[in-house]
Amino acid sequence: MAGGRPWLRLRLTRLLGLAWLLGLTELAALPLAAVPRDEVQAAALQRLREVFDIEELPPDVLPRKKPPQFMVDLFNKVADANGITRAPGLLEGDVVRSFEDRAPVEQDRFFFDVSAMERGEQVLKAELRVFKLRRRRVARRADPRHFCKVEVYELLEGGSNPQKKNLIASRLLSLYSEGWEVFNVTQTVSKWVGSINSNHGFLITATHLLSNRIEHDLVAFAKGQGNLQESRNALLVLFTNSNKRRSSSFVPSSTKLNPAKNDALLRVPRESKSRTPWAAAVPSSRSQVTACHRRELYVDFHAIGWSGWIIYPSGYNAFYCRGSCVFPLGESQNATNHATVQSIVHTLKLSQDVSTPCCVPDELKSLNLLYFDDKENVVLKNYKDMVATRCGCH
Known part of the structure; x- marks a missing residue:
């Protein structure tokens, strides 16, 4: 003991x-x-x-399931390897949700369970992404016999053989092309989010241009969860706004962190002995104080047990600010005019209650997480003000 x-x-x-x-x-x-x-x-x-706006932790799903390549590519477009946003405005909204087709493979319908949407979440855009497979027979492109009209319908009733449907989108496609086809289904999905029971899925039909008849075997779209087809499985992608104010208190100030007290969750490197103290600091009988500066603060998702459902990144450097803001304040300390006046009043002891300004984050960047939710849908979410990129005296 x-x-x-x-x-x-x-x-x-x-x-x-x-x-x-x-x-x-x-x-x-x-x-x-x-x-x-x-x-x-x-x-x-x-x-x-x-x-991180997580009510309940999702179950561990990695490495059992491979995320859709579209979502991985989107993460790499908007964020660097550490999840830090490359540039503001690249992502429409602050959340991107992807839902894989849940309809049986033998059916020509597509069904997406959107019940994972949060209350108050606003749908900005919804895309139905389906992968059209190439027909084996080769033909001349200019021949109208080798084109078809593809139509996307919203099913208005359930059952094994629904008859009621509503046309959403249509376009002409070559019978012999192959690749992703994207249809805008924003209005339909917004209705589903407001009334989950109205969601009966989509139906895609193909009509031959010459015969003007629907032929079920005319066009094939990838379906199923097999190893070869998983990356081509149909996706419903929603770009949304969460409409929630997220706390920025995760980035700590020097008044909230004692570097001698930290867990594996937060790895705070010790101050380098070779670091040069701020030369302009007011001399004192004590050792020279280091000026306000940024220090590393690594958040390790593996250490807190989140690595089983977070896809990217494995962790990130939040950074934090530490150091003194004593008179005179140099340009490198990014001091506000108010902080400069406060430091002068403190130095001249014009008021006993006035302390020195605080060393705090002066500039913050957002963080992006790609993760599985509790229904194993892949979500890309942007969190504002999560990384301190600059410190200053305030």
Whole structure:
């Protein structure tokens, strides 16, 4: 027992540091021995779920399931390898949801379960993405016999042989082309989100241009979850706005983090001994204080047990700000005019209640996560103000 107590005390100390970081001051303020380890850990992880807007953790699905290539390509387009947004405005909305076809392989219908949509989520655009397979027979492109009209219908009733349907989109396609076809189905899907029971799926038909007849074997679209066809399975892709205000408190200030108290969740490297202190700092009898600057703060999703459902990234560097904001404030400290005046008032002791300005994030970037939700749909979500890219005195 005696050999385990120092380890337990160290673990509790680290968890208390995490509690301070996530704003759980009511727990972190308690005496160390009075805080149960499990309680601190549960509270900290619950706060982290709130920051990432996750009500319940999805089940681990990796590496059992391969994400749609379209979603992987979209993530790589809008974010770097660490999930940091490449440029604002590349993503329409802040959430992209993909739903794979759930209709039986033998049916020519397509069904997508959109019940995973959150309350209040606004659909900006919905795309039906289907992969058209090439017919084997070769023919001349200019021959009208080798073109067809493809029509997409919303099914208005269920059952094995529904008759009522509503035309959504149509276009001419070559019988011998192959590739992804994308249809705008925003209006239909918006209706489904408002009334889940109205969702009976899509029907795609092909009509020969000369005979003007629907032929079921005229055009084939990829279906099924087989290894060869999985990347070609039909997708319903929704671009949405979550309409939720997300907390930016995940990026800590120097007043919330004690670097001596950190867990595997947050890896904070120690200050390099070779770092040069701010030369313009006011001399004091104590050792020279390091000026306000940015330090590394790595969030490891594997360490907190989230790696089984988060596809990309495996973790990210949130960074945090630490250091002094004493007079005189240099250009490198990105000080506001207010902070400059405050530092002068503090230095001249014109008021006993005025402290030095705080070293805080001065510029923030958003983070993108690609992950499986609780129904194994792949979601790309953008979180604002998650990475401190610059620090300043405020």
